[in-house]
Amino acid sequence: MSTWLTNCRLIDGIANRPAVDMAIEICGSKIGRILQSSALETEDVIGADDQIIDLKGKTVMPGLWDSHMHLTFFIHTRQDFAHVPDLAIRGAQRAQDFLESGVTSCRVMGDESGVDFALRDMISRGEFLGPRLVIAGESITTTGGHAYDSSGIECDGPYEVRRAVRQQLKRGADFIKIMMTGGIMGEHEGFGSTQMTPDEVLAATEVAHFAGKHVAAHTGGVHGVEMAILNGVDTVEHCYALDERVAKMLAESGVVCVPTLVVTDSISLYREQGAPEFALRKLEMAREYHRRSFRHVLNTGAKFAVGSDLPAAKVNGVVPTVREMEIMVELGAHPMTVIKGATSCPADICGLGEVVGTLTEGKIADLLIVEGCPCQDMKLLENPVAIMKDGQWIKNLIE
Numbered sequence: 001m002s003t004w005l006t007n008c009r010l011i012d013g014i015a016n017r018p019a020v021d022m023a024i025e026i027c028g029s030k031i032g033r034i035l036q037s038s039a040l041e042t043e044d045v046i047g048a049d050d051q052i053i054d055l056k057g058k059t060v061m062p063g064l065w066d067s068h069m070h071l072t073f074f075i076h077t078r079q080d081f082a083h084v085p086d087l088a089i090r091g092a093q094r095a096q097d098f099l100e101s102g103v104t105s106c107r108v109m110g111d112e113s114g115v116d117f118a119l120r121d122m123i124s125r126g127e128f129l130g131p132r133l134v135i136a137g138e139s140i141t142t143t144g145g146h147a148y149d150s151s152g153i154e155c156d157g158p159y160e161v162r163r164a165v166r167q168q169l170k171r172g173a174d175f176i177k178i179m180m181t182g183g184i185m186g187e188h189e190g191f192g193s194t195q196m197t198p199d200e201v202l203a204a205t206e207v208a209h210f211a212g213k214h215v216a217a218h219t220g221g222v223h224g225v226e227m228a229i230l231n232g233v234d235t236v237e238h239c240y241a242l243d244e245r246v247a248k249m250l251a252e253s254g255v256v257c258v259p260t261l262v263v264t265d266s267i268s269l270y271r272e273q274g275a276p277e278f279a280l281r282k283l284e285m286a287r288e289y290h291r292r293s294f295r296h297v298l299n300t301g302a303k304f305a306v307g308s309d310l311p312a313a314k315v316n317g318v319v320p321t322v323r324e325m326e327i328m329v330e331l332g333a334h335p336m337t338v339i340k341g342a343t344s345c346p347a348d349i350c351g352l353g354e355v356v357g358t359l360t361e362g363k364i365a366d367l368l369i370v371e372g373c374p375c376q377d378m379k380l381l382e383n384p385v386a387i388m389k390d391g392q393w394i395k396n397l398i399e
Contacts, residue, residue: 001047001049001050001051002025002026002027002032002046002047002050002051003025003026003050003051003052003053004023004024004025004026004040004046004050004051004052004053005023005024005026005053005055005060005369006023006037006040006052006053006054006055007021007023007037007054007055007056007057008021008022008023008024008037008055008057008058008059008060008369009022009057009058009059009060009373010022010024010034010059010060010061010359011059011060011061011062011336011339011359011374011375012034012061012062012358012359012360013061013062013339013340013343013344013357013358013359014340014344014358014360016336017336017375018059018373018375021036021037021038022034022035022036022037022060023035023036023037023039023040024060024359026365026388026391027391028391029364029365029390029391029392030362030363030364030365030391031359031360031361031362031363031364031365032361033045033361034359034360034361053398055369055398058369058370058371058372058385058398059369059370059371059372059373059374059380060359060367060368060369061339061343061359061367061368061370061374062343062344062356062357062358062359062366062367062368063102063103063104063105063343063356063366063367063368063387063388063389064102064103064104064105064306064321064322064342064343064368064381065103065104065105065106065107065305065306065321065342065343065346065347065357066098066103066105066106066107066131066306066307066308066320066321066342067107067235067258067305067306067307067341067342067345067346067349068107068109068216068237068258068260068307068308068309069098069106069107069108069109069307069308069309069310069320069321070108070109070110070111070151070309070311071087071091071092071094071095071108071111071115071116071119072087072090072091072111072112072113072115072116072150072151073111073150073309073310073311074087074090074273074311075270075273075274075275075311076273076274077090083113084112084113084115087111087112087113087115088113088115088118088119091111091115091116091119092119092128092130093313094313095119095123095128095130095131095133096129096130097313097314097319098130098131098313098319098321099129099130099131099387099389099394100387100394100395101313101314101318101319101321101322101384102319102321102322102368102381102384102387103131103319103321104131104132104366104387104389105131105132105133105134105346105347105352105356105357105366106131106132106133106134107134107135107136107175107216107307107346107349107350108120108133108134108135108136109136109139109177109216109237109307109309110136110137110138110139110147110151110152110177111135111137111138111151112138112150112151114171116133116135116136116137117135117137117171117172119133120133120134120135120174129394131389132356132366132389134174134175134350134352135173135174135175136168136173136174136175136176136177136216137168137171137172137173137177138151138152138153138168139151139152139153139177139178139179139218140152140153140155140161140164140165140168140176140177140178140179140204141153141154141155141178141179141195142154142155142156142179142195142196142200143155143156144188145179145182145186145189145195145196146179146181146182146183146185146186146189146195146218147179147183147185147186147218152179153167155200156200157199157200158199158200158202158203159203161178161200161203161204161207162203162204162206162207165203165204165207165208166207169207169208169211169213173213174213174350175208175213175214175215175216175350176204176207176208176213176214176215176216177215177216177217177218178196178200178201178204178215178216178217178218178233179195179196179217179218180194180195180196180201180217180218180219180224180227180228180233181193181194181195181196181218181219181220181221181223181224182195182220182221183218183220183238184263184279184282184283184286185275185279187276187278190220190221190282191220191221191240191241191282191285191286192220192221192222192223192224192240192241193220193221194221194223194224194227196224196227198227198230198231201217201227201228201231201232201233202231202232205231205232205233205234206232209232212351214234214235214349214350214351215232215233215234215235216233216234216235216236216237216258217233217235217236217237218237218238219233219236219237219238219239220238220239220240220241220286221240221241222241222242222243222246224236225239225242225246225249225250226246226249228255229246229249229250229253229255233255234255234256234349235255235256235257235258235305235349236250236255236256236257236258237258237260237307237309238258238259238260238263238290238309239257239259239290239293239294239297240264240286240289240290240293241286241289241290241293242292242293242296242297243296244296244299244300247293247296247297247299247300247302248300250297250300250302250303251300251301251302251303254303255302255303256303256304256305256345256349257297257302257303257304257305258304258305258306258307259290259293259294259297259304259307259328260307260308260309260324261290261291261294261324261327261328261331262308262309262310262315262320262323262324262327263283263290263308263309263310264283264286264287264290264291265287265323265327266310266315266320266323267280267283267284267287269310269311269312269315269316270283270311273311273312275311291331294328294331295331295332298331298332298333303345304328304333304341304345305341305342305345305346305349306321306324306325306328306338306341306342306346307321307324308320308321308323308324317382318382319382321342322378322381322382325338325339325341325342325378325381326378326379328341329378335374335375335376335378336375338378339374339375343357343358344357344358345357364390364391365388365389365390365391366388366389366390367387367388368381368384368386368387368388369384369385369386369387369398370383370384370385371383371385385397385398386398
């Protein structure tokens with residue numbers, strides 16, 4: 001038995017404009033046939049037991065990806081005997097919150113104590129409800145480098161870096177995360193200060209690429225982004241301070257920028273959650289640099305993907321993935337390019353483009369249904385009327 005979604009607008013994650021008056025077949029966990037709705041009246045395609053859902057002009061689009069999130073990033077956590085279970089329970093809740101907001105896949109960018117491994121595998125086996133997780137395990141940093149006191153493995157020199165990367169691969173990490181520069185939450189570092197050396201970066205990318213895994217780099221400053229491009233990194237994260245020259249290098253190299261603009265847009269959230277004053281000052285300082293950097297990305301045509309990196313599953317009641325998409329449009333990005341940055345682009349980054357990320361025949365049925373057209377109003381994604389993952393309804397408010 002199939003389910004048919006009829007009379008809908010389709011954003012498939014590939015085309016540059018929506019298709020109208022479409023019918024989409026859901027067969028088990030997969031997308032089946034995609035036809036014009038009018039074909040259902042003239043062709044014998046619907047089975048006697050098939051379910052038909054008339055969407056009356058609503059939009060169907062791929063489930064969203066968040067390309068930069070953490071399960072265990074909180075401003076305050078327990079620091080006693082219950083530290084790990086506290087992280088695990090709160091991380092599981094965050095994963096579920098993302099899924100229930102329409103984020104059906106997440107690239108998890110470094111977490112503590114194996115929480116990401118456990119949740120990924122439980123979700124994959126159907127033992128826990130959450131988004132599809134693509135995980136980095138613990139991030140690779142330098143002695144005293146960014147995140148050294150949370151999810152980072154401290155390394156110095158290429159030999160130690162190679163060993164740390166291999167440790168994460170041995171555990172089953174899906175990709176590798178390296179900390180090349182300082183960031184917002186480190187007290188004794190600038191948000192763009194360079195921390196890794198080129199030989200350390202190259203050591204990480206070589207070992208990861210030998211294993212068929214991509215490398216994401218935390219890069220706050222322009223020097224870090226340039227070093228990442230020159231040493232084989234696949235995605236650069238944050239990019240608080242880019243100039244036009246390095247943005248052009250990004251465009252020419254094909255390296256994907258994941259800007260996480262919502263970080264510097266959410267200063268009030270950090271304040272409410274009790275972030276230290278040094279972090280709040282850096283957020284204020286970085287905000288305009290950050291927005292200017294993204295405009296350089298847009299002006300040069302560099303690739304970008306949507307990621308959030310907040311210490312919460314909601315900002316002002318909205319999942320940060322969607323708020324990131326709204327900010328990108330506010331800064332001049334084309335809505336369809338932003339949608340691709342939250343669907344097909346991250347699936348391709350993670351090597352899953354043949355499986356998920358677009359709505360085409362044979363792909364996994366991860367999808368959202370929204371009123372109206374998000375190409376005209378991205379805020380419609382704040383309240384999807386239905387969410388499906390692996391062909392199963394997570395939410396369905398369709399009358």
